[in-house]
Amino acid sequence: MRRMKWLVGAAAAAGLLATAAQPASAADPHRGGILRLVSASAGGTLDPKINYTLQYWTMYQYTYDGLLTFKHAAGSDGFTIVPDLAEAMPESQNGGKTYVFKLRKGIKFSNGKELDVKDVVASFQRIFKVSSPTAGSFYNGIVGADACLKTPATCTLDGGVVADEANNTITINLVAPDSEFFDKISVPHGVILPADTPAKDMGNTPIPGTGAYMFAAYDPNKQLKAVRNPYFKEWSKDAQPDGYPDEIHYDFGLAGEDQITAIENGQADWTLDQPPADRLAEMGSKYPSQVHINTLTAMWYAPMNVNIPPFNNLKARLAVNYAIDRNAMVKLFGGKVLAQPACQIIPPGFDGYQPYCPYTKHPGAKWSAPDLAKARRLVKESGTAGQKVTIIVQDLAADKAEGTYLQSVLKSIGYDASVKVLSQNIQFTYIQNTNNKVQISITQWYQDYPAPSDFLNVLFGCDSFHPGSDSSVNIAGFCDKTIDAAMKHAMTTSLTDKAAAAKEWTAVDRAMTDQAPAAIMFTPKYIDFLSKRVGNYIFNAQYYWQQNLAWVQ
């Protein structure tokens, strides 16, 4: 997903409090209070089937539930998938193509409606009806998905998601075994919503959920407010803990400098946004106990539109990759403590990651220096020199700095480059929509779940490219049938032989990196800067800081 909040990794980083998730009982002195979050702007639609930003995915974990979910636990234990609305992890049947989930009873949505199997069927259909960004990449393996992708409005998933009301079970049938199926239904796009939720983007209107909290109000120009779900009763502390704060207020509109000042003054508790570079030293020296740094499986990258000039020319894309000084980009981001240069798509720590960097003065495993001479030569050979290029960035300090730098780089290799700054509220959807003819942008990607396909297939697979849609996370529009087939083969191999699959992913990573649909810039770390009063800091490797488990009193 995009928009990573600063995620805390498994490493014992400074100030990390890696405690197990503690349920909040009514008598708990830490239960209560209002957690105050801030960000420069809102994260777009509140619809969990559509929103693909980290900003709201971290909130969906305590407002919505799926059949399964990632465990609310510290560190890499957060990658563990546990039953949520399903009573237990299902056994695979029919050669890995069928799963039967028994639904828990007695769970209610925040509007008082009791959860039943019809809600589950409708929720899976809705993934296609609202053209969720992952409909074609995560859920296309469900029987009936093909028809749903062709005509979403009439999606039924017949034979794919089958409800048995008498036994309170849901049977999901897949076209083929999928080793990542549990991951895919555990992410927010797979959450269960009331069956009568309209089949359209609900935008600013909160949709009832089964989580410990519910969205009470949303004004994207002002605030998002979450309060306790009055109908919630904890059924699994691993899947959906009760939570400590009574309310979570997310205020928008505060500039980066002001956010840091507010946190230092105790007027806010945490910010989503990357702190401005000039405040990092102050944070690290005056408020070290309030700073938590965590390793991320993520990347900052510049997708290049392979379908329009100049980046429909491979040499032009290669030139950009050779020209970028990744050390400079790391410096603009906050320095070596917070990021490391990257050339390839699979992040460190993932299966299949083998260091590979062809885009450096001395090609090999690691990036060392830009090669401007080669970049200029490639631009000349491509015949694209002098073309106008617009870089789309969002209006946060770090993004603008990276965009200004990239503009300078593009100019130095022969392009007439400019930067266009858009609100973070709309930039991510804007760059996805091919109607906007975005040539190059700067954006971020944080894992949806820990699998190489979540980077390679989701970002560059043919199924993720939807021309004319705001939900086309293959921003580059890249579709290479050979590489696509290799990715599908790797996903099949992973069902039986993880080691062999890892090797296949390594090969895919290299092939994709060589095609340069994007310029990978660096792998970031995540900073959580918290106010002094916040306690019980828990960093979950999947969803980052566990906001609902924070103590504010």
Add this chain to the structure above:
Amino acid sequence: MSSSLPATSDLGEGLAAVPRPALGPWARAGRKLVSDRVAMGALGLFILIVLACLAAPLYATYVAHTDPFTSNVEGSITIDGQDVDLIQPSTEGLGLGSVPLGPTWDIHNYFLGADGQGRDVAARILYGGRNSLLIGGTSTAICLFLAALTGLVSGFFGGVTDMLISRLLDVLWAFPIYLLAISLSIVLISHGFTIGPFEITSGSLWLPIWIIAIVYVPYVARPIRGQVLALKESEFVLAAKGLGVPDWRILWRDILPNVMTTIIVFVPLMVAVNMLTESALSFLSIGVQAPDASWGTIIQDGQDLIYTRPWVAIAPGIAIVLTVLALNILGDGLRDALDPRAKLRIR
């Protein structure tokens, strides 16, 4: 008692009239302006600022030896024989972040330090001044031209013409200036503007020039129209009409010269106001577009460095203050020199 004044020949020798060369009104105004030391000082300051900004390429190339438009994040300079990074990583505490080089106060070497991209702030301020002054001056010229045209036409012809033009100006006037300027900028800055064969691309300086010129037209056109309405009833105009002089000739020969003083007084004041407007739009990223600099864009760059390198924001702010102050003082001096009421008091 005689009502007539004594003849010169009746005055004593010591009171004989001193012959004076005949001075026209413009010459008299010029003399008065020149004798206003404060106004002249302001003019001198303004000329100094303009010359400094015009010399920006010379400064960047031959004095500072920097390229203020190219990011230089990994660059370094030599200070007292030591290599110093332009962007310096922090070594305190957790070792987070980095800080650009601060002012060296060495005119040859990043005098005001570096900005977040490692660019020379002093050189950028000089280059930025060129754009700010260009936009301020050009938009003033266009604004005054359009305002004079509309004021003259609507005031002189009256009737339906006056009604239509006045209502159009009222519509423009109804919008708060900055709101209108921001709205127009946001709409036009993304795709540019094309009308017939004329095209203004999205990064062109002509966009903020035209936007700023247009939003201020009502504010200048109205006083001109008021003056024209008064002049229209004056004897020399009525006489000209009576003699059958064509309207355009009356406007050109009789009306325009009499409103010229008002227009001239507006010049420095509008340049100052337009420069402030341009700075505001550029600060909001909807005026001058990167990597082009203006004082507004540099202030915006400095916004993210306000805690560690405040000079990046303060220096262009000081430049704006000095320029606007100089222009306002000059405008006051011009008004005093050209004010016809002052001439009556002298008589």
